[in-house]
Amino acid sequence: MRVVVLCSSPYSETGCATTARLAQLGHSPVGAITLPSWDQATLVRKLGQWGLRDSARYAWSKLSPAKTTTPKQTRNPYFETALRQGHNTFRNLHDVAVAHGFPVVVTADQNSQKSIAQMQEWSPDLAIFTGGHILRKPLLEVPRLGVINSHLALLPEIRGMSSPEWSLLCGVPLGVTVHFIDAGIDTGPILLRREFLGAAECGSMLDLRNRMIAYGIELVCEAVAALAVGTISPVPQSDRDRQNQFFVMHERLKTQATCRLKKIGLAAASKFDA
Amino acid sequence: MSNFFNRDPRAATDRTSKALTEGAGLLRGPHRIFPLLLKLTSDGLRRQFQQQHLYSYANTTRPTADALRSLIRWILNAQRPDGGIAAFYSLLSGYSPSYPEVTGYIIPTLYDFAHLTDDESALHAAERATRWLLSLQMASGAFPSGLHTREETPSVFNTGQILQGLVRAYAETKDADILARATAAGDWLTKIQQPDGSWSGPAAYQEVAHTYYSMVSWALVLLSEIARDHRYAMAADKNIDWALTRAKSGGWIDGINLRGYPNFLHFIAYVIQGVLECGILRRRSDVIQAASKPAWLLLRRFEITKRLLGTYEPDFSSGRDFTCLTGNAQMACVWSRLFEATGDLRYLNAALKMNEMLKQLLQVRGRRGVVGGLAGSDPIWGAYQPLRYISWGCKFFADALMLEERLTRFVEASECAS
Numbered sequence: 001m002r003v004v005v006l007c008s009s010p011y012s013e014t015g016c017a018t019t020a021r022l023a024q025l026g027h028s029p030v031g032a033i034t035l036p037s038w039d040q041a042t043l044v045r046k047l048g049q050w051g052l053r054d055s056a057r058y059a060w061s062k063l064s065p066a067k068t069t070t071p072k073q074t075r076n077p078y079f080e081t082a083l084r085q086g087h088n089t090f091r092n093l094h095d096v097a098v099a100h101g102f103p104v105v106v107t108a109d110q111n112s113q114k115s116i117a118q119m120q121e122w123s124p125d126l127a128i129f130t131g132g133h134i135l136r137k138p139l140l141e142v143p144r145l146g147v148i149n150s151h152l153a154l155l156p157e158i159r160g161m162s163s164p165e166w167s168l169l170c171g172v173p174l175g176v177t178v179h180f181i182d183a184g185i186d187t188g189p190i191l192l193r194r195e196f197l198g199a200a201e202c203g204s205m206l207d208l209r210n211r212m213i214a215y216g217i218e219l220v221c222e223a224v225a226a227l228a229v230g231t232i233s234p235v236p237q238s239d240r241d242r243q244n245q246f247f248v249m250h251e252r253l254k255t256q257a258t259c260r261l262k263k264i265g266l267a268a269a270s271k272f273d274a
Numbered sequence: 275m276s277n278f279f280n281r282d283p284r285a286a287t288d289r290t291s292k293a294l295t296e297g298a299g300l301l302r303g304p305h306r307i308f309p310l311l312l313k314l315t316s317d318g319l320r321r322q323f324q325q326q327h328l329y330s331y332a333n334t335t336r337p338t339a340d341a342l343r344s345l346i347r348w349i350l351n352a353q354r355p356d357g358g359i360a361a362f363y364s365l366l367s368g369y370s371p372s373y374p375e376v377t378g379y380i381i382p383t384l385y386d387f388a389h390l391t392d393d394e395s396a397l398h399a400a401e402r403a404t405r406w407l408l409s410l411q412m413a414s415g416a417f418p419s420g421l422h423t424r425e426e427t428p429s430v431f432n433t434g435q436i437l438q439g440l441v442r443a444y445a446e447t448k449d450a451d452i453l454a455r456a457t458a459a460g461d462w463l464t465k466i467q468q469p470d471g472s473w474s475g476p477a478a479y480q481e482v483a484h485t486y487y488s489m490v491s492w493a494l495v496l497l498s499e500i501a502r503d504h505r506y507a508m509a510a511d512k513n514i515d516w517a518l519t520r521a522k523s524g525g526w527i528d529g530i531n532l533r534g535y536p537n538f539l540h541f542i543a544y545v546i547q548g549v550l551e552c553g554i555l556r557r558r559s560d561v562i563q564a565a566s567k568p569a570w571l572l573l574r575r576f577e578i579t580k581r582l583l584g585t586y587e588p589d590f591s592s593g594r595d596f597t598c599l600t601g602n603a604q605m606a607c608v609w610s611r612l613f614e615a616t617g618d619l620r621y622l623n624a625a626l627k628m629n630e631m632l633k634q635l636l637q638v639r640g641r642r643g644v645v646g647g648l649a650g651s652d653p654i655w656g657a658y659q660p661l662r663y664i665s666w667g668c669k670f671f672a673d674a675l676m677l678e679e680r681l682t683r684f685v686e687a688s689e690c691a692s
Contacts, residue, residue: 248577
């Protein structure tokens with residue numbers, strides 16, 4: 001199975017962990033296409049998402065001198081296994097590429113002619129999207145099977161942004177869906193759809209997200225393996241036109257979602273005690 | 275609102291002369307030049323450097339209570355000696371005279387604020403405003419159009435908007451005279467209603483029917499409840515049924531019908547708001563559904579692009595690139611009420627973010643008339659009420675913030691209880 005990984009930045013931990021984990025499981029990518037590390041739009045978005053302090057800490061963790069005796073800490077602690085190599089930790093996509101021998105192409109736009117031409121040259125069976133721009137039809141049509149994505153909620157119930165938070169507030173079970181990307185927002189055919197059962201152990205919303213992202217990478221690898229041997233086939237979403245797109249959640253509602261998460265933990269603890 | 279400002283549809287010269295008159299205000303008050311230049315510069319710079327992204331407006335940047343207090347302070351400052359509220363504060367000519375229509379529907383906002391914060395000054399302002407409005411009522415029961423002292427022709431829209439204030443004033447004071455005046459206004463409205471449910475003719479703006487008169491229907495439903503007279507609700511139902519015959523399959527409700535002017539978001543939001551409130555009060559799911567279609571469409575646009583355009587062509591196909599802040603505040607109210615009606619938290623989420631966006635545009639510093647106020651447009655030179663801070667913008671934003679406080683408390687309380 002020829003696989004290409006699409007990343008939002010060479011420093012994207014999700015991108016690095018996905019490529020590293022694929023390689024560990026014997027599906028080393030034929031190449032990776034990434035947006036530049038200083039893509040202005042991404043930078044502005046990350047500043048908005050994380051705030052100045054967290055963004056600065058993250059930048060320092062990535063850009064500080066490489067040769068230290070202690071391994072670098074990952075932002076997502078559940079990526080440790082995927083990103084650890086001996087005493088070192090992969091700091092960026094280039095590190096992973098060197099270790100596993102695949103090329104990395106940097107492009108300012110994943111939908112650009114350059115990006116499409118590179119994909120055509122690699123002629124992949126499958127592409128894995130780990131972040132970046134909204135993908136357009138010309139790019140989506142290049143891989144033989146399509147482009148897959150890991151979505152942090154059960155589809156088709158919760159589409160769009162802040163999906164774990166919306167799942168909690170709407171009373172939809174937490175879960176991860178691996179699906180093909182089509183022209184809509186999270187409306188493509190589904191490959192794998194699994195409930196996430198570890199919510200009770202999560203100390204915070206960030207912890208929940210981190211665990212779900214790591215779980216999503218495992219599901220993506222499972223889907224790739226199953227597609228390679230032909231034991232899985234995509235199932236179109238039944239209610240494609242339903243208005244179940246969700247958007248970035250305001251912090252006042254996020255507080256309520258966190259409340260729900262804590263209740264799940266408390267309920268599990270009291271059940272255990274009983 | 276603001277029929278006055280769009281008074282003559284045919285003459286561009288009229289608009290030019292108004293602009294010149296307002297511009298002449300700068301000669302009478304040269305001290306206004308500095309705030310004007312400051313605002314022009316700051317809006318220009320902000321537009322140049324502002325970067326919106328997926329996570330814009332998802333965090334609280336200014337406490338809601340603080341923003342609400344500043345808006346109400348702006349409204350109280352705009353109350354004229356006669357008791358009416360000025361339509362606007364112009365950066366060129368200062369405060370306008372009292373405007374009956376706006377004064378009417380600001381009354382419920384003042385009462386809501388007074389109850390929320392035990393603020394006596396808002397209570398007194400509401401009472402003064404009511405007394406002033408009663409002094410303007412015509413023998414027919416109607417209220418006049420335009421700014422005070424300008425016109426003595428009856429106006430359907432102004433009567434409806436003032437009726438909202440009178441109904442609330444009666445609910446608060448139980449003054450029989452106020453109820454009698456309110457029913458006189460309601461009787462006049464039902465009397466001149468067309469057989470198809472619309473209002474047209476000499477008392478309608480440009481003498482044609484408008485779907486944004488759904489706001490008049492909302493006032494009639496409120497009157498019907500307080501006067502316990504079903505006739506007013508029937509008249510409102512009839513008007514809403516007529517308005518919904520203008521609804522297109524894509525959600526657009528046609529019939530704003532302002533000849534010579536674009537469809538400002540303010541008027542689009544009026545249509546939706548009036549229809550929705552009638553649907554909620556009359557418990558008509560078909561009407562709520564009709565209002566939710568365009569509201570959802572605008573919600574998606576706001577969530578995806580983080581802004582709404584200042585005007586829209588029919589079917590929301592395109593529009594002009596500026597922000598009609600009043601329309602945005604109205605949409606925050608609409609989304610909040612849709613959350614109440616449907617329980618769909620995405621509406622509340624969008625309202626919270628819209629409120630954040632508007633909070634960031636409230637003037638924190640400046641002279642009286644500017645500080646705490648909401649401008650007509652962003653940037654200030656945008657096509658809707660350029661170079662003005664407008665009282666109805668402050669009113670709708672204050673309503674939106676009070677809804678936010680009430681609904682988030684409700685969500686938090688139900689979360690704790692569950």
